[in-house]
Amino acid sequence: MRSVEVLQQFDAAAEEFLFPDLGHGYNYAVDVRLHGYRDAEQWALIVEAVGYSPRAGNLTDVLHVFGNCLTSGEPGYGNGDFLDRVDNWDEIEDPDEPETYRGGPVVVRGQTIAPAAEPGEDLVDVLRRLVPRHRELLLADEEELRRRIPVDTPEVLRLDQWNHPDLAGGLRPSESETFRQIADVLTTGDLRRYTPTLPPNTHWSNWPDSGSL
Numbered sequence: 001m002r003s004v005e006v007l008q009q010f011d012a013a014a015e016e017f018l019f020p021d022l023g024h025g026y027n028y029a030v031d032v033r034l035h036g037y038r039d040a041e042q043w044a045l046i047v048e049a050v051g052y053s054p055r056a057g058n059l060t061d062v063l064h065v066f067g068n069c070l071t072s073g074e075p076g077y078g079n080g081d082f083l084d085r086v087d088n089w090d091e092i093e094d095p096d097e098p099e100t101y102r103g104g105p106v107v108v109r110g111q112t113i114a115p116a117a118e119p120g121e122d123l124v125d126v127l128r129r130l131v132p133r134h135r136e137l138l139l140a141d142e143e144e145l146r147r148r149i150p151v152d153t154p155e156v157l158r159l160d161q162w163n164h165p166d167l168a169g170g171l172r173p174s175e176s177e178t179f180r181q182i183a184d185v186l187t188t189g190d191l192r193r194y195t196p197t198l199p200p201n202t203h204w205s206n207w208p209d210s211g212s213l
Contacts, residue, residue, distance in 0.1 A: 001041070001043060001068070001186075001187040002187060003180070003183035003184050003186070003187045003188075004183075005068075006043065006045075006066075006183040006186055006187060007173060007174040007179065007180065007183050008174070009066055009075050010066065010172075010173035010174060010179055010183075011172050011173055011174050012075070013064075013066065013075050013076045013173075014167055014172055014173055016076065018064070018075065018076025018077060019064065019076070019167065019173055020032075020047045020049045020062075020064045020164070021167045021168070022049060022164055022202065022204075022206075022207045022210060023166065023167070023168055023207040023209050023210050024051070024210055024211075025209065025210070025211065025212050025213030026053055026055060026211070026213055027049075027051035027052065027053045027060075027210060027211055028051055028052040028053075028054075028124040028127075028128075028204070028210050028211030029049070029051055029204035029207045029210040029211070030050045030051050030052060030059065030124075030127055030128055030130075030131065030138070030204055031048075031050040031131045031135055031138055031139065031204070032047070032048060032049055032050065032160070032161075032164075032202045033047075033048045033139050033140075033158070033159070033160055034046070034047050034048070034157070034158065034159040034160075034162060034182075035047075035048075035145060035155055035157070035158055036155070036156055036157030036158070036182060036185060036186055037067070037149060037153045037154060037155050037156065037186075038153065038154065038156050038185075038186050038187075038189055039153055039154060041069075042067070042068060042069035042150065042153050043067055043068055043069070043186040043187060044065070044066065044067030044068075044069055044070070044149040044150075044153060044186075045065075045066045045067060045182065045186065046063055046064065046065050046066075046140075046145055046149070047063075047064040048061050048062070048063055048064075048139055048140055049061070049062050049064065050062075050085075050138050050139065051210070051211075052123065052124050052127050052211065053211075054098065054099050054211070056082075056084075057089055057093070058084040058085065058086050058089050059084070059085045059086050059108075059127050059130075059138065060082050060083060060084050060085065061082075061083040061085060061138060061139060061140055062077055062081060062082055062083075063077060063081040063083065063140060063144070063145070063147075063148075064076060064077050064081070065077065065081060065148045065149065067149060069149060069150055069153060070148050070149060071148055071149060071150060072147075072148050073148055080147065080148075081148075083140065083144060085108050085109060085137065085138050086106060086107065086108060087107040087108065087109070087110065088105075088106070088107040091104055092104060092106055092123070092126075093123060094119075094120075097120075099122060099123050099124070100120060100121070100122065100123060101115075101117055101118075101119055101120065101121045101122070101123050101126045102119060103118075103119035106126070106127075106130070108130070108134060108137045108138065109137050111134075111137060113130065113134055115129055115130065116129060117129065124211065128204060156185065156186075156189065156191065157182070157185055157186075157191065157194065161200035161202045161203065162178050162196065162200055162202055163176070163177065163178045163196060163198035163199060163200055163201050163202075164176075164178065164201055164202050165178070165179070168209075177196065177197065177198055178196060178198070181193055181194045181195065181196065182194060
């Protein structure tokens with residue numbers, strides 16, 4: 001395995017708009033997580049991007065799946081990689097004021113949450129407040145993560161924050177310090193290859209244009 005091949009897959013996905021874009025105009029950024037997997041012959045990377053899409057009408061964890069060992073589908077994401085998290089969306093969005101919190105509990109994957117919010121607030125603000133206390137409900141569990149990769153490939157890297165490339169600004173994944181170093185870890189198994197010098201920027205506050213369209 002060579003890191004250049006990993007980066008080529010990332011770049012190809014970016015060209016097809018299948019690489020995670022935290023500043024996507026259709027989705028308000030909420031939370032992220034990154035998982036790296038490898039053994040002597042296989043590598044896989046899953047980047048979770050939790051966001052609120054007013055068009056889709058839910059809070060959704062989109063799994064971006066890459067690797068040389070995918071058990072189904074192609075690198076990037078498919079329909080099955082969109083994981084809606086709110087069970088009672090019609091009860092929390094004001095029917096007369098779209099994108100506005102109606103009030104009441106939010107049911108996330110069967111668990112009832114009483115958000116610290118008042119009716120009339122922007123829904124995106126209410127949803128972002130679910131993090132960090134309830135973030136594990138928003139992010140993928142092991143079964144969801146393993147849907148398209150082998151169940152026995154070890155997870156060797158997990159990041160809750162990192163420096164993510166601004167795709168809209170023309171930066172390719174292969175030009176990103178973060179993903180160059182991650183590619184090295186995935187191909188060598190040497191965790192010392194991940195030594196970031198740039199500050200993390202994955203918090204939603206760093207992507208003010210997300211959800212702006």
